[in-house]
Amino acid sequence: MPDIFVSPNTRLPKIKKEPVKVNPFSAFMFMPEGVSFENQEPDETVVLFLRKHFITNLPWILITAILILLPLFLFPFIIINSLIPQLPSSFFSLISPVWYLFTASYLLVNFLIWYFTVSIVTTERILDIDFLNILNKKVAETRLSKIEDVTQKTGGFFEAFFDYGNVYVQTAGTEAYFLFQSVPRPQQVVRIVNQLLERQEET
Amino acid sequence: MPSDELIFDLISRLPFVLIRIFTVIALLLHLFFSIIIVRQTKIMIKIVEAQISPTIYLISVIHFLISLTVFLWAILFLFLI
Numbered sequence: 001m002p003d004i005f006v007s008p009n010t011r012l013p014k015i016k017k018e019p020v021k022v023n024p025f026s027a028f029m030f031m032p033e034g035v036s037f038e039n040q041e042p043d044e045t046v047v048l049f050l051r052k053h054f055i056t057n058l059p060w061i062l063i064t065a066i067l068i069l070l071p072l073f074l075f076p077f078i079i080i081n082s083l084i085p086q087l088p089s090s091f092f093s094l095i096s097p098v099w100y101l102f103t104a105s106y107l108l109v110n111f112l113i114w115y116f117t118v119s120i121v122t123t124e125r126i127l128d129i130d131f132l133n134i135l136n137k138k139v140a141e142t143r144l145s146k147i148e149d150v151t152q153k154t155g156g157f158f159e160a161f162f163d164y165g166n167v168y169v170q171t172a173g174t175e176a177y178f179l180f181q182s183v184p185r186p187q188q189v190v191r192i193v194n195q196l197l198e199r200q201e202e203t
Numbered sequence: 204m205p206s207d208e209l210i211f212d213l214i215s216r217l218p219f220v221l222i223r224i225f226t227v228i229a230l231l232l233h234l235f236f237s238i239i240i241v242r243q244t245k246i247m248i249k250i251v252e253a254q255i256s257p258t259i260y261l262i263s264v265i266h267f268l269i270s271l272t273v274f275l276w277a278i279l280f281l282f283l284i
Contacts, residue, residue: 024255034254094280101273108266116247129250134243
């Protein structure tokens with residue numbers, strides 16, 4: 001008997017077999033090459049690899065720039081005007097390296113927190129790795145089969161201008177929802193996750 | 204009186220002695236902090252593996268070495284020079 005209706009497969013995500021080479025500092029990676037995570041299963045493919053949009057780093061980048069530039073003007077000003085007469089000018093040969101060491105630490109810690117706070121969507125599950133600070137981290141994961149709803153929320157000038165926002169993944173697991181915070185192209189993220197869910201249901 | 208002169212001399216030197224002690228303590232704490240950064244980076248690159256991970260680990264090690272250098276320079280500057 002001929003088939004009356006054959007469901008078109010056009011809506012399913014087209015997962016390329018060959019991963020795409022991407023910028024390692026990118027905040028939005030679709031099928032990235034050379035990216036893996038702890039406890040990744042052999043047949044599991046990373047579909048989305050997300051970080052906070054790079055523009056969210058602007059506050060600490062600006063503070064770092066100020067901290068780098070400040071001694072160039074402040075220290076000579078203090079020495080020339082003898083604002084601290086008790087302090088010998090040779091003391092600034094110690095203050096300067098200490099100042100720049102603390103600035104470098106501030107820069108490094110903020111970069112590491114941004115770089116390693118990631119959300120990963122694979123063909124099997126989603127993972128949310130949050131580094132709250134350099135000492136505290138939170139790793140949450142759930143199977144795609146436990147996902148109930150995916151929503152996105154954007155608002156504000158910067159979010160509208162640079163196209164980033166929050167994606168909420170509601171689950172039936174112990175973790176009530178997963179938050180992909182300030183990720184680029186949230187609509188696309190929601191669409192890809194929904195397509196993966198459809199694929200999961202069909203299989 | 205010699206004892207008054209001694210006390211006055213100690214009081215006048217006290218701020219610089221305190222600055223020296225606090226600077227060394229702060230840099231020592233920072234040295235421990237940079238060791239923690241190296242250890243945490245090692246853990247992080249195991250959780251999320253990427254091609255650039257060894258470079259990031261190297262940067263954290265360089266940061267620790269700079270921290271150690273500044274600590275040694277501070278001891279040299281404050282107590283020996």
